[in-house]
Amino acid sequence: MKITRSQILFICFILWGIIILASSLRQITWQRSELLAFANRIAAKNTIVYAVRAPIIDRNGVPVAYSEWQFYILFNRQTSKRAEIFCRQTSIPFEPVAINKKFCLEIPQNKLQHAIINAKKNKLQIRKREIRKTVVLPPQVKHKIGITLFRHGLYGLEKKYNSHLQGQPGFYQIMLGPTGASEISNMKIFLPLRPGTPLKLKQSLFELQCGSMPQPEDEK
């Protein structure tokens, strides 16, 4: 039987196809763990996400001390000119504060979306920070409630019920693209985030404002 050239070609193509499949097979079997480890080295980023600190509320559920996100735009001194143009575009008053050799500028909530788009364009960074606010109270009551620093209660009820209010921070791994783009489907949760529980007081806000000392509901 004489083999034609088209049959020879077909055999060559089949062999070529087998080589391709064998090469792919090697990458999904023997080399896979090594390659995936390398992919993780390039793209995987581990991050801790803190839960927003739970509020301290009066007996009617009105917040007495609560947390709020504040958004800042951060820029180096060298890029301050760019920041100035950006601030003019977003109608934010140009009043930067120097923090660790960087300028920091608060962004109002309603300008945030616009600011994020512009900051990306101008290569500036947007950072958020959690701040703790307390309603207007007499000084001795405010002292009893306490204050926080970097998500930790320094004294008063804020310190005493710190773990109760703070919750549990989450530990995540996320894959990032070269441009910083991420996809939620690729997120791995090592430790889930658990929000803090609000601390309920026995007093109402009015009683506290009149000078009554705050006492948690579960405290005897």
Next chain:
Amino acid sequence: MNKINNFILRFYILIFILGFSGVLLIYGSRGSQYGFNAAELALKQCIFLLSGILLMEIMRRTDYRKYLTAGTKLFFPALIILYGVLLFGVKINGMRGWYSLGNIYLQPSELFRFIYILFISDIYLKAKNKERAFPVALIYSIPYIGAVLLQPDYGTAMLYVMTFALISFLAGVRLRLLAILPAGALCSLLIFINCKEYGFNRIYGFFSENADVFGVAWHWKQFQLAIARGGWFGNKLSGGFWSNNYLPFSYNDSAYATMHELIGFCGAAVILVLFFILFHMTIKKSAKNKYSLIIISCIATILMQTLLHCSINCALIPTTGLNLPLISYGGSSLTGIFMIFGMMLSFLNCDETEE
């Protein structure tokens, strides 16, 4: 009559399966790193696919004798248009290979592939001595391939060279004579490495084990990572993180690696097997056809392009931009392929017509 109808029905089914796999792949690969909208890209590909199939049907119904006379008539205008793109074309991805008609971009090197196949096959068909026809076909091919190289589109130029070798081999040219082609390709490669820094980097990145994976071997490594991430069954259509973020032109030049990440080894193997079935049923059908050279050249070019694309994506050969037929995104490429298929099916009708 029934036999040819059965063949055409099976052929169309395979084309539909491959074409719509491409649409799904484009939707899955998203292309968002280049600012594209996945649904928009997939919809455009659907339109290209359906209009391409329509064009293929029109070309299939055209009398094959018209193609035989058209080959010589169309070759020189096509050559002029190919050189014209260097003067009047637009530059996309560093390559001046497209004519711009408003929002529509036409890539002549893709569209005129059927003319090249027809013209070169015709030279061999008319020649009594195949050995003597070889230099003639080579002389005609050089300006054609040169125009593609000047764009510069090395992937398509490589495809044209291999198409020439393939037609010559099928026509019966002695292997000793065909050995000129690898030697010529090697010389061109050496010139390319010497003249272009990125050319050297690509070759060095491929052959050197110590090449910087964050530098010269970056693309080569990304293909491997996408394939490894896909595993046996892939990460579904929504799981193409690596293709979407790290692969260069995931919906086009990296289609095979993207396919691996989305549908895994098993899915990619099925697609590859479908191409082989397409090839096998066509050569079987064309066994007694007097224009079998043209028919087999057409289908073999498509399969060869598929294998070349897969080899690049599997890091078996150095990286260059080459799309996967019927699967990769691109109107010109898809239309060019359907024109080849249309012409091929028309020649397959030849037996029926003569009966």
